[in-house]
Amino acid sequence: MLRLSRPAKIGLGLIVALVLAFLYVPLFLVVLNAFNGARIAAWPVTDFSLRWWEAAFTSEAIRLAVLNSVIVGLGATAIALLLGTLVAFALQRYSFFGKQTVNLLVVLPIALPGIVTGVALNNTYNQILEPAGIQVGYFGMIIAHATFCIVMVFNNVLARLRRLNPSVEEASMDLGARPWQTFRFITFPQFRSAFAAGGLLAFALSFDEVVVTIFTAPPGVDTLPLWIMNQMARPNEASVVNVVATVIIVASLIPVWVSQRLGRDVTER
Amino acid sequence: MVTSLPAQVRRPPKAAKPPKSSPARRTGPLGLVGLLALPMTWLVGVYIFSLVMLLVTAFWTTDPFTSKVKPGFTFRNFEQIFQNSxxxxxxxxxxxxxxxxxxxxxxxxxxxxxxxxxxxxxxxxxxxxxxxxxxxxxxxxxxxxxxxxxxxxxxxxxxxxxxxxxxxxxxxxxxxxxxxxxxxxxxxxxxxxxxxxxxxxxxxxxxxxxxxxxxxxxxxxxxxxxxxxxxxxxxxxxxxxxxxxxxxxxxxxxxxxxxxxxxxxxxxxxxxxxxxxxxxxxxxxxxxxxxxxxxxxxxx
The missing domain is CATH 1.10.3720.10 (MetI-like)
Incomplete structure (x- = not known):
């Protein structure tokens, strides 16, 4: 065991308390301000009210923004699931020249700053495709999101494939199963939970993304983060944005819970 | 990218390792090229292409009056980064x-x-x-x-x-x-x-x-x-x-x-x-x- 002196332990404990306060006090302030009757976020909160909750749930703009985020997220996740799984299989099952490069290529869209990805795609859409008569429109956003979501699925599926026992598949083949049958009944069930976890991460990443979206969203289309950003950019940001933020904070508990469950699913096997 | 990855580069099974069936057999109908074709087309065709075009655009100029981009070749934009304090x-x-x-x-x-x-x-x-x-x-x-x-x-x-x-x-x-x-x-x-x-x-x-x-x-x-x-x-x-x-x-x-x-x-x-x-x-x-x-x- 690591033996630490008492002052060292207390010092470490204080740092941990400081980190936790730093992580949670700001989020708590947002939640509190969602119930603030005043127009602008302030401290201390004096006038508690639910008026912004009513405003948020009757807002057509918010409803549309959520819908856009869900459509883009689902589209990007579907593409990422397919492409990420294909690359993961290629890298796990084969050894070939340029393997490292392929790996780097998958990681690059999130390793490079979002603004670079956003500006690069914006440049392609506006300066090359549009003069050529191709309007990407809404799909521009989905294409952009899918590109940086691939790595999420790739990482999860690859990590699982590396731990699989190849003999199980070989047994299936030896018993006369066709390759497709082996994949469908033997291989896929073994990495299904990693596949789902990767998809969940990809969706969450897409749902939250704003920088690439700023540069690839067609004019007049807001995803939820774009709507929040536009609200924040107003000189007197209405407190309704705190309500949306609170809902996001609460909703963020869901993926944590699901990933914990999926994680347990793995260790129990 | 895809063409540079011929199917022959698959690793032959090594004797020293525990016996492994041929990878091709385990992946089923898709070979390496089949697996990589779609993802590489996407990543290279969309992403790398865009990055390269962005780099190319960096050497182009903008018409100061119409603010239209004009193809060309100039280092002026990069010089700006260093000269403009x-x-x-x-x-x-x-x-x-x-x-x-x-x-x-x-x-x-x-x-x-x-x-x-x-x-x-x-x-x-x-x-x-x-x-x-x-x-x-x-x-x-x-x-x-x-x-x-x-x-x-x-x-x-x-x-x-x-x-x-x-x-x-x-x-x-x-x-x-x-x-x-x-x-x-x-x-x-x-x-x-x-x-x-x-x-x-x-x-x-x-x-x-x-x-x-x-x-x-x-x-x-x-x-x-x-x-x-x-x-x-x-x-x-x-x-x-x-x-x-x-x-x-x-x-x-x-x-x-x-x-x-x-x-x-x-x-x-x-x-x-x-x-x-x-x-x-x-x-x-x-x-x-x-x-x-x-x-x-x-x-x-």
Missing amino acids: AYLSTSLRTLGIALLVTALSILFAVPLGIFMAKIAAPWLRAVLAVAVTLPLWAGYLVKILAMRVTFTEGGFFNWLMAPLGVSGPGFSITTVVLTLTYLWFPYMAIPVYTAIRQIPVNLFDASADMGARSWRTIRTVVLPLIRPAIIAGSIFTFSLSLGDYLAARFVGGTTQMIGSVIASNINLNPPIAAAFSVVPIVFVVVYLVGVRRTGALDRM
Whole structure:
């Protein structure tokens, strides 16, 4: 065991308390301000009210923004699931020249700053495709999101494939199963939970993304983060944005819970 | 890309390893080319193509009257980055911010990791593990909003500090650094914690038996062992901070970062925006190449 002196332990404990306060006090302030009757976020909160909750749930703009985020997220996740799984299989099952490069290529869209990805795609859409008569429109956003979501699925599926026992598949083949049958009944069930976890991460990443979206969203289309950003950019940001933020904070508990469950699913096997 | 990967490069089964069936048989109907064709078409055809075109645009010019982009070849846009003192200082400021955020993240992640892995009781460790992961999901803009609410003029931080006669940083470069640390800290904390947990207990016993005190054990045993994890985490904190500009926009007051310059030029002067976006790419690539030999990339 690591033996630490008492002052060292207390010092470490204080740092941990400081980190936790730093992580949670700001989020708590947002939640509190969602119930603030005043127009602008302030401290201390004096006038508690639910008026912004009513405003948020009757807002057509918010409803549309959520819908856009869900459509883009689902589209990007579907593409990422397919492409990420294909690359993961290629890298796990084969050894070939340029393997490292392929790996780097998958990681690059999130390793490079979002603004670079956003500006690069914006440049392609506006300066090359549009003069050529191709309007990407809404799909521009989905294409952009899918590109940086691939790595999420790739990482999860690859990590699982590396731990699989190849003999199980070989047994299936030896018993006369066709390759497709082996994949469908033997291989896929073994990495299904990693596949789902990767998809969940990809969706969450897409749902939250704003920088690439700023540069690839067609004019007049807001995803939820774009709507929040536009609200924040107003000189007197209405407190309704705190309500949306609170809902996001609460909703963020869901993926944590699901990933914990999926994680347990793995260790129990 | 795809054409450079012929099917013959598959690894022949090695005798020394446990018997392995041929990979082709195990993947089913799709060979290597079949597996890679679609993803590589996407990544190279969409992403790499766009990056290359961005680089090409950086050598083009803008007509000052119509602000239409004209193909050509000039180094003027790149010269601007070095000659225009505002651009140069913005690049250096952004680099400084990214390094500072990384340093702060390491500074807090290591004690947190040691506490979680080696001091906290199992239940507390589980609680802390969730507590550190949770903000990762809370939403990027939600967290910027949270920092805005915390550090605003009549906000919580100033109220907290008022009795001490201290006024908070307001919306300034300090708040940008704090906000970026707030945003990316979990990316450092989680790998560092995992690495510390994996250190075998008997190494600490050996260190203590040989007379090393706690600080010395941390410095000579823990830190060298968690170096790859710190590097893996730093790739995120560094790269994510480098490209960020919304923190600067919403809590930075007048602070400008590389992203601010790119964003404000993308419509008016695309070539200069393109040239400027090469700056973070160069920073990140230099960083990635630098850490590549440490093997940290394989952990991502």
